[in-house]
Amino acid sequence: MDKLQERTALKRIGEVAYNKLNEKMTIIKYNNCKDVIVQFENGFSTNAQYGNFKRGTIKSKDDALDRIGEISYSNIGREEMIIIKYITARKVVIKFKSGYITTNSYKNFITGNIRNPYYKSIYGVGFLGEGKYKTHTNNKTTKCYKTWAHMMDRCYNMNSYEKKHTYKDCTVCEEWHNFQNFAKWYDENFYEINDEVMCIDKDILMKGNKIYSPETCVFVPQHINNLFVKDNAKRGEYYIGVFRTKNSSSYISQCNNNGVGVAYLGSYDTPEEAYDVYKTHKEILIKKIADKYQKYIPNKLYEAMYKYEVDITD
Numbered sequence: 001m002d003k004l005q006e007r008t009a010l011k012r013i014g015e016v017a018y019n020k021l022n023e024k025m026t027i028i029k030y031n032n033c034k035d036v037i038v039q040f041e042n043g044f045s046t047n048a049q050y051g052n053f054k055r056g057t058i059k060s061k062d063d064a065l066d067r068i069g070e071i072s073y074s075n076i077g078r079e080e081m082i083i084i085k086y087i088t089a090r091k092v093v094i095k096f097k098s099g100y101i102t103t104n105s106y107k108n109f110i111t112g113n114i115r116n117p118y119y120k121s122i123y124g125v126g127f128l129g130e131g132k133y134k135t136h137t138n139n140k141t142t143k144c145y146k147t148w149a150h151m152m153d154r155c156y157n158m159n160s161y162e163k164k165h166t167y168k169d170c171t172v173c174e175e176w177h178n179f180q181n182f183a184k185w186y187d188e189n190f191y192e193i194n195d196e197v198m199c200i201d202k203d204i205l206m207k208g209n210k211i212y213s214p215e216t217c218v219f220v221p222q223h224i225n226n227l228f229v230k231d232n233a234k235r236g237e238y239y240i241g242v243f244r245t246k247n248s249s250s251y252i253s254q255c256n257n258n259g260v261g262v263a264y265l266g267s268y269d270t271p272e273e274a275y276d277v278y279k280t281h282k283e284i285l286i287k288k289i290a291d292k293y294q295k296y297i298p299n300k301l302y303e304a305m306y307k308y309e310v311d312i313t314d
Contacts, residue, residue: 070109123156199222
């Protein structure tokens with residue numbers, strides 16, 4: 001310390017000021033303008049800058065001790081958060097009531113602007129999790145997140161049951177409740193075929209399946225997916241592929257030829273006969289389309305299409 005600093009230190013030691021709460025402060029040690037020790041009347045002392053001493057912006061208590069145990073609530077889900085360690089105003093260790101621990105700023109803690117990635121914000125089931133997969137890129141929702149969100153909506157949005165009755169009783173496996181897990185599977189399994197819309201399917205590989213999972217799902221082009229779409233509401237009282245017109249004693253067999261019109265397969269005396277014709281036609285159609293797409297689709301999808309059998313209970 002040079003002579004000028006020594007004179008300044010001697011001059012400022014013992015200097016008194018008042019903070020914004022009108023609490024008396026005294027400089028008890030002065031090293032330089034950025035390293036001053038200030039003591040309050042209650043005995044609490046702290047390191048500070050001389051400028052803050054003059055401005056009265058020094059507090060008479062230790063925030064690190066005072067703020068431990070402080071409680072706030074997250075804006076998402078109003079989940080309780082508590083400070084378990086206070087390092088600086090920009091580095092606070094926070095624990096959510098659910099057990100999740102994270103580090104954030106005191107300001108975000110107070111305003112509730114902290115997200116628990118394990119909070120089940122999607123219909124009380126799905127959560128975003130921790131990992132590299134994002135919901136948005138360049139302010140646009142990612143295809144992966146759209147697929148996951150729509151899947152969760154079909155299974156868990158109670159308001160969707162009336163509109164999408166074919167998804168009643170469908171669920172998503174627990175592993176995929178975590179978006180990060182689903183996104184990893186998506187990243188490893190998604191593919192595209194020219195400009196075709198790709199769909200996630202749960203029941204071609206395992207007929208009648210109602211659970212979305214890594215073992216049961218596969219991506220399929222919409223052209224193939226449409227082959228397996230059934231509308232019980234439109235079918236009426238007869239077997240799949242069979243209908244009866246008013247004032248007619250015969251049963252008509254017909255099959256939607258997957259976007260290229262309806263194939264009329266004849267009229268028959270019994271619904272069973274009409275169904276048998278439909279079954280044969282539909283299974284041949286599925287195999288033809290499987291052959292058409294063979295070099296583009298996963299082998300497990302191709303094999304499932306070739307083994308697929310239309311049942312009278314469909």
